[in-house]
Amino acid sequence: MSTAWFNRALLPWYREHKRALPWRETRDPYRIWLSEVILQQTRVDQGLAYWLRFVERYPTVAHLAKAPEDAVLKLWQGLGYYSRARNLRTAAQQVVNDHGGVFPADYARLKGLKGVGEYTAAAIGSIAFGLVEPVVDGNVYRVLARVFGIATPIDSTEGRKEFRALAATLIDHQHPGDHNQAVMELGATVCTPRNPRCGDCPFAPRCIARGTGRIAELPVKAGKATVRVRHFNYLHIRTAKGTYLQKRTGKDIWQGLYELPLIETERAASKVLLSRSLDKLAPGGWIIEKRSGTVVHLLSHQRIETIFWEVVPPKRWKVPKEWLAVTSNMLNAFAVPRLIERYLNGAVTG
DNA sequence: AAGCCGTGGCG
DNA sequence: TCGCCAAGGCT
Incomplete structure (x- = not known):
């Protein structure tokens, strides 16, 4: 299946609509990693202030590695999922102790950091280092399920595999970081779970879900079957x-x-x-x-x-x-x- | 593999 | 109101 149209529509849309966020102004893997961990299961609106505070208090990964756990948790207070904060400090120590204080620039070693899973490793790799690693987060599931009309449950092993494979065929090899962020940005601001703004979507003419009236049904989640x-x-x-x-x-x-x-x-x-x-x-x-x-x-x-x-x-x-x-x-x-x-x-x- | 982890916003 | 959902990862 040819998917060149996907990137032809996506990247121009992104350059026009992307929000100005401070972690987009840098290629410092430390700051990008920080943003990715903070944004796990968390909205930009909620996480932004925390990112600013962390960068100010701990300007480099070395500073964070030296910080007491209590101090990191205190700075994280109110953001939830507190294991993220503990893992954040542990990973900073991993970077210092195991990687000479320099963030590793390959997917496998990134994923080896505490609290860095498939998504975060791909995000840091593509955004900070230009690695061609597709991210698959909640936004990507939603955008791809709708645009391509895929009803495979996203919370099944089969579904994760299918969406990952599709994302891998779509990713722009020249601009992997922008591509990944563009899909997520589209999902976060236009192709939202409810009341998507299809009028602003660059994929609207080709969107299968829109064409078949199944926007509300996609993506499918098996876990909580609709009653x-x-x-x-x-x-x-x-x-x-x-x-x-x-x-x-x-x-x-x-x-x-x-x-x-x-x-x-x-x-x-x-x-x-x-x-x-x-x-x-x-x-x-x-x-x-x-x-x-x-x-x-x-x-x-x-x-x-x-x-x-x-x-x-x-x-x-x-x-x-x-x-x-x-x-x-x-x-x-x-x-x-x-x-x-x-x-x-x-x-x-x- | 499925359950757990938090908080805030939304319709 | 209340259940769903949010730039997931760990066990």
């Missing part, structure tokens, strides 16, 4: 032969379990709406005797809002062939979801 709300209406039908059950089939929850006959609706069903659905099952003559309150059943990824309806079918009608009449003493022989079990127990006793 889908569904509306179930269960029919409690008592006849001389017993209560009707049916078996759940198909690619859905509770596969293979039994339940009361189900009518799923788009929204919470009213009596009128349910009547219409019942008429489709068999025309005319249904009597709705009782409507339960809404029972909410929570699954990891679904919220099932349930209404149990006691109904009486028409005098003469064709019972769906997948329904089976079960006598009350046989009901507990069938595997049913907890939702159904609780209802049936309540319906019998109360």
Whole structure:
């Protein structure tokens, strides 16, 4: 896949829109490293004052290496993730003791510093030393997922691999540092998680997510699956032969379990709406005797809002062939979801 | 690999 | 209001 258009659009946009930030005015790896650690999981607005204070108090990595841990933590106070501050001091000592006081200029040795992971090593390497190392942070995931329409979960091993590979094909070999910062800047200021400003985006004409109306769905995170709300209406039908059950089939929850006959609706069903659905099952003559309150059943990824309806079918009608009449003493022989079990127990006793 | 680590801003 | 999210890394 040719991706030259990506950099043709990206770098001009960046030169026009990049924010003036003090760590962008230097190629001192110490100051760049400081900014990268401070900005881990932290917004520029929050981290800027801390960076200024650190640079003033500890102008070089040697100064930081000599500082007491308590002093570093005090300067870090309020910024959160305090292991970053402890690791910061440790890494400064590593630079002094293991690298002669000079920041290492290769990816592997950068990553060997305490608190410097894949992202930070690539950021320092590309920005301070011009190494062709793609960064993949939260901004990059979001921008690439949307522009290229990638739905692979970003918090999966497969997803991390896929996005890293794509970022590697995209990175500008002449300006790796600017390229990396440009993608992040775009993600931070234009391609934001909510309400992205697509009107200001250089990729808008080519953005897959925008073209297919999936901006809000990308990037995908597997960890916290979005909870889908569904509306179930269960029919409690008592006849001389017993209560009707049916078996759940198909690619859905509770596969293979039994339940009361189900009518799923788009929204919470009213009596009128349910009547219409019942008429489709068999025309005319249904009597709705009782409507339960809404029972909410929570699954990891679904919220099932349930209404149990006691109904009486028409005098003469064709019972769906997948329904089976079960006598009350046989009901507990069938595997049913907890939702159904609780209802049936309540319906019998109360 | 999945859980933990903090705080502030946002809709 | 409250859950999500933010220039991640460590264990």
